[in-house]
Amino acid sequence: MRWKKVLDDMKPYKPGRSIEEVKKQYGLKEVIKLASNENPYGCAPSVQTFIENAGIEPQIYPDGYAGSLRKKLSEKIGVKEEALMFGNGSDEIVMIISRALLGSGTNTIMATPTFPQYAHNAKIEGAEIREIPLQDGQHDLEEFVKAIDDNTSVVWLCNPNNPTGNLIPNDDLLGFLKRVPDNILVVLDEAYFEYITEEGHTDSLTLLEEFPNAIVLRTFSKAYGLAAFRIGYAVGEPKVISYLNTVRSPFNVTSLSLAIAEKALEADKFIKKCNLLNGNEKKRFIAYATNNKLHLFDSEANFVLIEVPGNADEASEKLLTHGFIVRSGEALGTPGYVRVTIGTEEQNTGFFAAFDSLLTDAKLKL
Ligand SMILES: Cc1ncc(COP(=O)(O)O)c(C=O)c1O
Structure with a gap:
């Protein structure tokens, strides 16, 4: 083959x-x-009970638009419904982004070490991988800027970073976003967002209006305790989301996972x-x-x-x-x-x- x-x-x-x-x-x-x-x-115990009584109809395809969850999440986090895309875990969203934007002739920039799926997917798509060593666990954003050129397509920021756990300081992130050309997608992977305790940390969703070339990834796998159900989401400019939706497979999140994630949003x-x-x-x-x-x-x-x-x-x-x-x-x-x-x-x-x-x-x- x-x-x-x-x-x-x-x-x-x-x-x-x-x-x-x-x-x-x-x-x-x-x-x-x-x-x-x-x-x-x-x-959450309420989610556990819900799972036991979910009453999902097995023969029916999931709602490919995730309409009910979309409405609830958009209201909760204060973004437009069209600004959301759901994935079979944020893993799948990393794959969708890579498939949509990376290929031979492009390059992609990330820290090292960081979440390995960025490099893994980029390699499969044939993109050049530019890895910037962490400095004391932190993203070295000055070196990120230097690594950008005309062929750069995606920049990955894992925030907090896996495996170090470090968080990029607010001002550094803002300064960086200002310097990245607006035809490059900056992915803010925030799988651990709900665990952040640092006072005064800016919610990056507030940056999306000023930086429509940024996208935020979050997941129900970590703090929501729903890793088994494989559901994560992206928040971004509706045009960016629309391109990614074209790549996404139509029924990528199961009905049970959609229903459970919706229930979990109540468990503040x-x-x-x-x-x-x-x-x-x-x-x-x-x-x-x-x-x-x-x-x-x-x-x-x-x-x-x-x-x-x-x-x-x-x-x-x-x-x-x-x-x-x-x-x-x-x-x-x-x-x-x-x-x-x-x-x-x-x-x-x-x-x-x-x-x-x-x-x-x-x-x-x-
Ligand atoms: C930084 C980071 N992003 C994404 C993921 C994938 O999470 P999900 O379960 O939503 O696919 C993980 C899981 O370990 C992670 O550490």
């Missing part, structure tokens, strides 16, 4: 190890997965609670890192990137034996660190105890 040549040296997404797999491998009764930045508090209290609990638990990670003289990146998300003694693959493997699944930084472009989803108070207490034994082993080795 005539596969795109570029696929020969690429690999499909490799999911982290499942809880069941780790239980079996190490003979553990309980295993806690802190590897995929899922919500340790689940979803739950989102606030998750933001607060996550913020409190993040402080415990900061204290733990400080007490043990370990570097930890400033995170405004529901995960932290924390230094480990020695090799991160080995540290992750050792944490597995204690029943904790985390992401090794070796594969994320941050060797010597692991990315840990901030769990519940109890989960984190267990995690710190497991990490203590890593530190003890490292001292014994010296």
Whole structure:
């Protein structure tokens, strides 16, 4: 078959190890997965009840326009209905943007390390990838500007950035948007938006009128605790959204996911609670890192990137034996660190105890 040549040296997404797999491998009764930045508090109880009684008609195609959810979300966040597009997770929106704008002869700019799907999709589309190294976990926007040329088609800003968790300061983002030519799409991927605790942080939706070449991606997978239902959305200038809609497959989000996301929009209290609990638990990670003289990146998300003694693959493997699944930084472009989803108070207490034994082993080795 005539596969795109570029696929020969690429690999499909490799999911982290499942809880069941780790239980079996190490003979553990309980295993806690802190590897995929899922919500340790689940979803809102009202949404859980709704799922159980949803009454979806399986034989009917979903509403390809997502009319009901669209109306509710547009009212909630104060944008026009035509400014929205829904995707099968924001993953799919990354793919749609790449398919619509990238190809050979174009280039695309992103940080490194960052969310790997930007480069993955760009590579498949045959675009040149320009990766700008983070500076202390932060996007180096000066270097982004220098990398732009006439063939630049898409700029990706992951904000907060995965895997470091850093947030781009308001003024830096604004200054950057002013300098980007208006024929380049700037993607603000805000998968972790609901977790931001920084006071005075500007909601980037307020920037869209001044910068119609920017688009904001958000998701129901993280703070809303609905990763299993695969639904995310884009907010942008209606003309931009219309182009992307042309690329989108007609029934890309299931009826159940649309209904659940709509219900979840009512759960403001739950989102606030998750933001607060996550913020409190993040402080415990900061204290733990400080007490043990370990570097930890400033995170405004529901995960932290924390230094480990020695090799991160080995540290992750050792944490597995204690029943904790985390992401090794070796594969994320941050060797010597692991990315840990901030769990519940109890989960984190267990995690710190497991990490203590890593530190003890490292001292014994010296
Ligand atoms: C920065 C970022 N963007 C997008 C996604 C994809 O999220 P979704 O579940 O909406 O596809 C993730 C998931 O980890 C992410 O970290």
